[in-house]
Amino acid sequence: MEGIGEKRLEVSISKDELKAEITIRASQSPMDVTVTEQEVRQALEQSGITYGIIEQAIEQLCQSPQKYVNQPLLIAVGLPPVPGTDAKIEYPYEKKETDEHKPKELDDGRVDYYSLNTIANISKGQLIAQKIPATAGEAGMSVKGIKIPAKAGKEVTIKAGKNVVFNQDRTLLYAAIDGQVSFTDKDKVNVFPIYEVNGDVDFSVGNIDFIGNVIIRGSVPTGFRIKASGDIRVLGNVEGAELEAGGSIEIKSGIVAQEKGFVKAGRDVRTSFIQNGNVTAGNEIFVSQSIMFSNVRAGKNIFCNGAKGIIIGGTLQAGEQIVARVIGNSSSTPTVLEVGVKPELREELVQLKRQIQVAYENMRKTEQGLNVLSQILAANGELSPDKKALQVKLANTRLVLEKELKTHEARKKELEIELEGETPAKIEASTIMYPGIKLVFGNLVRFIKQEISRARFMVIQGEITTVTIV
Numbered sequence: 001m002e003g004i005g006e007k008r009l010e011v012s013i014s015k016d017e018l019k020a021e022i023t024i025r026a027s028q029s030p031m032d033v034t035v036t037e038q039e040v041r042q043a044l045e046q047s048g049i050t051y052g053i054i055e056q057a058i059e060q061l062c063q064s065p066q067k068y069v070n071q072p073l074l075i076a077v078g079l080p081p082v083p084g085t086d087a088k089i090e091y092p093y094e095k096k097e098t099d100e101h102k103p104k105e106l107d108d109g110r111v112d113y114y115s116l117n118t119i120a121n122i123s124k125g126q127l128i129a130q131k132i133p134a135t136a137g138e139a140g141m142s143v144k145g146i147k148i149p150a151k152a153g154k155e156v157t158i159k160a161g162k163n164v165v166f167n168q169d170r171t172l173l174y175a176a177i178d179g180q181v182s183f184t185d186k187d188k189v190n191v192f193p194i195y196e197v198n199g200d201v202d203f204s205v206g207n208i209d210f211i212g213n214v215i216i217r218g219s220v221p222t223g224f225r226i227k228a229s230g231d232i233r234v235l236g237n238v239e240g241a242e243l244e245a246g247g248s249i250e251i252k253s254g255i256v257a258q259e260k261g262f263v264k265a266g267r268d269v270r271t272s273f274i275q276n277g278n279v280t281a282g283n284e285i286f287v288s289q290s291i292m293f294s295n296v297r298a299g300k301n302i303f304c305n306g307a308k309g310i311i312i313g314g315t316l317q318a319g320e321q322i323v324a325r326v327i328g329n330s331s332s333t334p335t336v337l338e339v340g341v342k343p344e345l346r347e348e349l350v351q352l353k354r355q356i357q358v359a360y361e362n363m364r365k366t367e368q369g370l371n372v373l374s375q376i377l378a379a380n381g382e383l384s385p386d387k388k389a390l391q392v393k394l395a396n397t398r399l400v401l402e403k404e405l406k407t408h409e410a411r412k413k414e415l416e417i418e419l420e421g422e423t424p425a426k427i428e429a430s431t432i433m434y435p436g437i438k439l440v441f442g443n444l445v446r447f448i449k450q451e452i453s454r455a456r457f458m459v460i461q462g463e464i465t466t467v468t469i470v
Helices: 037-046 055-063 343-380 385-420
Strands: 002-004 007-013 019-026 073-077 088-090 127-132 164-166 172-175 179-184 188-192 194-197 208-210 213-216 225-228 232-234 242-245 249-251 262-265 269-275 278-281 284-298 301-304 310-318 321-327 335-339 426-433 437-441 444-447 452-460 463-468
Touching: 007 037, 019 037, 019 055, 037 055, 037 073, 055 073, 127 188, 164 188, 179 213, 194 208, 208 213, 213 225, 232 242, 249 262, 269 278, 301 310, 321 335, 335 426, 343 385, 437 452, 444 463
Parallel strands: 194 213, 208 225, 213 232, 225 242, 232 249, 242 262, 249 269, 262 278, 269 284, 278 284, 284 301, 284 310, 301 321, 310 321, 310 335, 321 426, 335 437
Antiparallel strands: 002 007, 007 019, 019 073, 088 127, 127 172, 164 172, 179 188, 426 452, 437 444, 452 463
């Protein structure tokens, strides 16, 4: 700032030092104010401004100073830093998306979402993952001529699973065997061999436990078990069987479980319908037709928004969102939809509360035993050898229970805090939602008591709010 008679030039610099403005402060009439180029440059110099000075602005200020009395004028602009790009992983084995890889439309207008083979066949030595490095970005410059460092892009790492090999700098990942690519827990990239059954699973095939991918070209009846380290693909239907995959599970026809067995995938589950089933996915569940009277849990999303897209009855839990065309029916069949927290956290809290209850009951019995022994000691002055041994045992049990309770209570508090937090979760019925639906967002609950069309439910300002889908 520079004092000049009855006027002064006031320079202000933005907090990020990427912009400076100059204002004339004057006590006399604005029409009597004059400003020279030397005065402007001196004011800038005194404020430390050396970079990005706008020469045209100086000229404007000197030619028409009366316009800028108490009116700021942009006088210098810095160079903002350019942030670096995040590293990413590309999968060269995947074919580019073209029309031939889109779901096929059948003659009757239905769409076959299962005509795509999402399990990729690859050969030994083939490149399956490539890391594109993060960039450092470009530094900027403040109006004071000080270098502004750029924010570097975030790094990622290729997570190698089984039967894959890295190059020396771990930026390229190759298949070590012929097989199929499978993504398992925590996005590990694997190549697994294939076990294929050319028909239904029956007693000539038996239960399957395979370190790789399993393809069943028929159906899986009630009572059979299939376990795979990679993916499971069933071209028929699945009844009350037990299917467990470290990767994804695809069932072309559907699941008719009669409340028996389960389907559990570390990554995704895709099927046409689920009826009286128990289905769990670490990531997402895609159902094209209907979910009826089933228990369905997904770490992220449940989508049932195909041509029919109906959810009726049962309990559905998703970490982020549940989306369907129609939810419930005109009979108001009870249906529970829970979102906002990963279902495993909610289940963990339930189990934890049970464990805490048992531990407190055991602690009560332990304290009761120690009190009896203390009374015997007070009355007799000593304890028999067997009662001394019991006293030591009970004292040790108490220490173990105290430690266990402390750990459980701490974890319980963590889970309850996470359950209380608002999340960008949503439940959506793009056509209609009927009465009888219970919506749960963390610890918030809402019961639907009337038909609602084209509804999206979200938590806004601590309440479950309805937003109409346009």
